[in-house]
Amino acid sequence: xxxxxxxxxxxxxxxxxxxxxxxxxxxxxxxxxxxxxxxxxxxxxxxxxxxxxxxxxxxxxxxxxxxxxxxxxxxxxxxxxxxxxxxxxxxxxxxxxxxxxxxxxxxxxxxxxxxxxxxxxxxxxxxxxxxxxxxxxxxxxxxxxxxxxxxxxxxxxxxxxxxxxxxxxxxxxxxxxxxxxxxxxxxxxxxxxxxxxxxxxxxxxxxxxxxxxxxxxxxxxxxxxxxxxxxxxxxxxxxxxxxxxxxxxxxxxxxxxxxxxx
Amino acid sequence: xxxxxxxxxxxxxxxxxxxxxxxxxxxxxxxxxxxxxxxxxxxxxxxxxxxxxxxxxxxxxxxxxxxxxxxxxxxxxxxxxxxxxxxxxxxxxxxxxxxxxxxxxxxxxxxxxxxxxxxxxxxxxxxxxxxxxxxxxxxxxxxxxxxxxxxxxxxxxxxxxxxxxxxxxxxxxxxxxxxxxxxxxxxxxxxxxxxxxxxxxxxxxxxxxxxxxxxxxxxxxxxxxxxxxxxxxxxxxxxxxxxxxxxxxxxxxxxxxxxxxxxxxxxxxxxxxxxxxxxxxxxxxxxxxxxxxxxxxxxxxxxxxxxxxxxxxxxxxxxxxxxxxxxxxxxxxxxxxxxxxxxxxxxxxxxxxxxxxxxxxxxxxxxxxxxxxxxxxxxx
Numbered sequence: 001x002x003x004x005x006x007x008x009x010x011x012x013x014x015x016x017x018x019x020x021x022x023x024x025x026x027x028x029x030x031x032x033x034x035x036x037x038x039x040x041x042x043x044x045x046x047x048x049x050x051x052x053x054x055x056x057x058x059x060x061x062x063x064x065x066x067x068x069x070x071x072x073x074x075x076x077x078x079x080x081x082x083x084x085x086x087x088x089x090x091x092x093x094x095x096x097x098x099x100x101x102x103x104x105x106x107x108x109x110x111x112x113x114x115x116x117x118x119x120x121x122x123x124x125x126x127x128x129x130x131x132x133x134x135x136x137x138x139x140x141x142x143x144x145x146x147x148x149x150x151x152x153x154x155x156x157x158x159x160x161x162x163x164x165x166x167x168x169x170x171x172x173x174x175x176x177x178x179x180x181x182x183x184x185x186x187x188x189x190x191x192x193x194x195x196x197x198x199x200x201x202x203x204x205x206x207x208x209x210x211x212x213x214x215x216x217x218x219x220x221x222x223x224x225x226x227x228x229x230x231x232x233x234x235x236x237x238x239x240x241x242x243x244x245x246x247x248x249x250x251x252x253x254x255x256x257x258x259x260x261x262x
Numbered sequence: 263x264x265x266x267x268x269x270x271x272x273x274x275x276x277x278x279x280x281x282x283x284x285x286x287x288x289x290x291x292x293x294x295x296x297x298x299x300x301x302x303x304x305x306x307x308x309x310x311x312x313x314x315x316x317x318x319x320x321x322x323x324x325x326x327x328x329x330x331x332x333x334x335x336x337x338x339x340x341x342x343x344x345x346x347x348x349x350x351x352x353x354x355x356x357x358x359x360x361x362x363x364x365x366x367x368x369x370x371x372x373x374x375x376x377x378x379x380x381x382x383x384x385x386x387x388x389x390x391x392x393x394x395x396x397x398x399x400x401x402x403x404x405x406x407x408x409x410x411x412x413x414x415x416x417x418x419x420x421x422x423x424x425x426x427x428x429x430x431x432x433x434x435x436x437x438x439x440x441x442x443x444x445x446x447x448x449x450x451x452x453x454x455x456x457x458x459x460x461x462x463x464x465x466x467x468x469x470x471x472x473x474x475x476x477x478x479x480x481x482x483x484x485x486x487x488x489x490x491x492x493x494x495x496x497x498x499x500x501x502x503x504x505x506x507x508x509x510x511x512x513x514x515x516x517x518x519x520x521x522x523x524x525x526x527x528x529x530x531x532x533x534x535x536x537x538x539x540x541x542x543x544x545x546x547x548x549x550x551x552x553x554x555x556x557x558x559x560x561x562x563x564x565x566x567x568x569x570x571x572x573x574x575x576x577x578x579x580x581x582x583x584x585x586x587x588x589x590x591x592x593x594x595x596x597x598x599x600x601x602x603x604x605x606x607x608x609x610x611x612x613x614x615x616x617x618x619x620x621x622x623x624x625x626x627x628x629x630x631x632x633x634x635x636x637x638x639x640x641x642x
Contacts, residue, residue: 017529035276073273188284189277191311191324194270241532 001056001150003047006103006117006129007040007075009068013122024227036071039118043179045186046148047116048079054150057081059112063099065089069202076200077193078186088206093218096128104136105210114155115176119144127178134176141176142169146183265560267333274330278312278337282346290342293469294614297462299348301423307349308378312338314353317360322373327570328357328504332511332562339515340522342611343618344469346515350508351419351470355384355428358446358501362489367448371426383424383451385415385475386498393631395430395498396440400477402431402447404484409433409447411455411480417625421473422458424451429477434492444494448486455480466618503574505626506583510562513586513622516615517555520590520597523612524548527601538600547596555593558586577639584632587622594619 011032019028036044047058060075062068063086072083086102094102115134120127127143134141146166147158154172160180161167207213218224238254240247255261267275285303293299307313316331317323324330331350338346353375359368359382374380391397400413411431415421426448433445449456455478464472489497525548528538538544561582568575597612598605605612623629 015526069269070272070276073269074276077273077277188281188310189273190309191274191277191315191326194273194277195311195324197273198270 001050001054002112003050003056003058004112004115005043005047005058005060007044007060007062007071008037008121009034009062009064009071010037010121010123020228025225027228034067036074037118037121039120039179039181041186042181042183043116043118044075044078044080045184046179050150059084063091063102065092072202073197074189076197077189083202085202085204087204090207090217094216095221095223096126096132097222098216098220099129100132100136102210102212102216103133105212106205113173117178119178119180130176130178139174139176140171142171143178144180145177146180148177271330271333275333275337278334281307281310281312282338282341286342286345290345291608294344297468299469304349304352305378308376313350314356314376317356317372317376321368322376328507329566329570332507332566335508335511336515339512340518343512343516344467347467347470352381354419354505355382355501357504358497361500362497367488380426381420381424383418383420383427385418385427386430387417388414389416393628396495398430398432398444400429400431402433407484408481409484409486411447411477413477415475418473418475420471421475422460423471427451428488430494430498437492441495442492445491446488446494446497447482448488449480449482453480453482466621502626503576503579504569506579507562507566507569509622509626510582510586513590514555514559514562516590516619517593520593520612520615521551521555524597524600544600547600551593551596554589558589561585577636580632580635583627584629587629590619590622
């Protein structure tokens with residue numbers, strides 16, 4: 001089974017104090033630490049598990065600058081077999097449609113039985129790359145997968161809907177599936193995996209090589225970020241202060257008032 | 263001059279951090295309180311290749327440098343020193359075996375350390391011989407084709423959990439040089455006459471096993487001599503030259519944890535109508551902590567790099583050891599100070615870090631000994 005996984009490098013923001021740039025269009029990235037997009041990590045794990053169970057090979061693909069190679073190395077260390085890097089600063093700031101156009105060019109007609117990617121990225125959160133790629137390649141797709149089973153003739157995907165509802169859908173292969181967090185328990189990267197990466201080549205593509213010079217990046221995007229803002233503390237927010245006991249008593253009081261504590 | 267780690271080294275750092283963050287935090291307080299550790303975590307670390315990376319590939323290691331081992335150590339200690347020590351101290355002494363042991367001895371002991379099947383103890387310190395190991399009086403006498411060992415050892419890491427130990431013994435008591443009277447003898451922990459008693463009530467790194475050992479007419483074959491007879495003291499020095507690098511990494515990891523918790527706390531804690539972070543007094547503490555951590559790290563990176571290049575610099579390693587350990591102790595002190603009353607509670611990690619830090623200035627060369635080494639290199 002030939003599997004392609006899309007993996008994006010994103011800033012770790014859980015513990016970071018985000019600051020908005022002076023032009024208001026981005027966050028200050030200098031002090032941020034970058035890592036694999038959480039959802040994509042589940043996709044990589046799932047791809048490697050499928051390969052381990054059913055044979056075949058896994059290719060991991062990313063689009064980003066030089067540093068983004070780290071997510072490919074991570075994927076290879078986790079068990080992927082090949083890596084493709086759309087490696088050009090010109091790609092940065094592209095909208096999802098442009099990203100997908102570049103991916104399709106880099107894949108150049110290669111065929112995969114299954115394409116997996118995170119349902120969204122932690123930075124932009126548009127949730128479009130997967131479905132647009134399925135569209136571009138003419139593949140059936142399912143989104144928000146929390147379960148994935150290979151069956152005779154295709155896949156059965158368990159999708160996460162609202163209010164704890166799960167939907168089971170069947171689709172033929174080849175197909176594309178976007179993955180929700182919690183699909184599996186991603187493995188730790190091992191030292192053996194890291195050493196294995198030493199001898200592996202990463203396939204690289206830049207915009208010019210793909211005949212996309214001048215057609216990628218923010219200038220080519222059909223949408224542009226105008227302004228980022230941090231949520232303001234509104235009238236509905238109350239910051240409790242005082243001793244720990246006083247804060248707890250007041251918090252319990254509010255929850256009780258609102259009917260949350262009987 | 264390139265101060266960047268290689269891509270592979272950065273991969274190692276990330277992998278070690280993820281493992282430690284995934285495995286240590288939920289158990290660390292429990293291990294500290296109960297003075298025990300779950301060896302399942304150690305086995306998992308071995309399966310992932312984090313243990314014994316510095317050992318040659320033919321003996322199960324990754325054939326990497328001490329710098330890589332230090333990078334893993336720093337990340338483990340930055341999450342929890344007790345857990346980090348419990349996982350990585352299991353190879354303590356393997357540095358010396360890799361240098362001096364016979365092929366058969368290495369084959370017997372080293373692969374198990376990397377595979378999670380064996381723990382090694384190195385028994386040097388005695389009740390009356392600490393910083394001066396030449397005062398060790400445990401004896402090993404050659405009777406026919408066997409060594410017969412008698413004596414007692416103190417503060418031995420993993421003493422009750424190891425399968426193999428290497429014991430620093432007097433073998434040549436009449437040699438005119440006190441530096442040529444000792445040898446290392448390999449002893450299987452289950453040999454008759456070996457007893458190990460766990461020491462309780464340690465100030466810090468309480469997850470890690472520390473024991474006192476007694477040897478009563480313990481017999482091992484003559485081929486259990488490690489290296490050359492009478493060269494034990496030199497072997498100790500070679501071991502410490504390498505093992506001290508790990509201590510630097512432990513110290514930097516611990517100090518980083520102090521800084522991380524302090525930054526989080528001072529940004530959130532409001533007093534006199536503003537966050538603690540907005541007070542200049544706090545800012546100075548944070549600035550000093552961050553600077554000392556960076557300086558300590560640069561010192562040990564260079565010391566480890568020189569060691570891996572085969573250009574061991576004893577004085578530099580000693581500088582890195584005392585300075586990084588002092589940095590850790592001071593960082594822990596300031597971290598508790600910035601946390602105020604909360605830092606005095608075991609609910610907060612800084613309380614544990616404060617206790618864990620002190621050992622760094624004591625084991626594998628007290629800071630005074632390190633300074634003597636530095637002074638000797640400067641004054642001649």
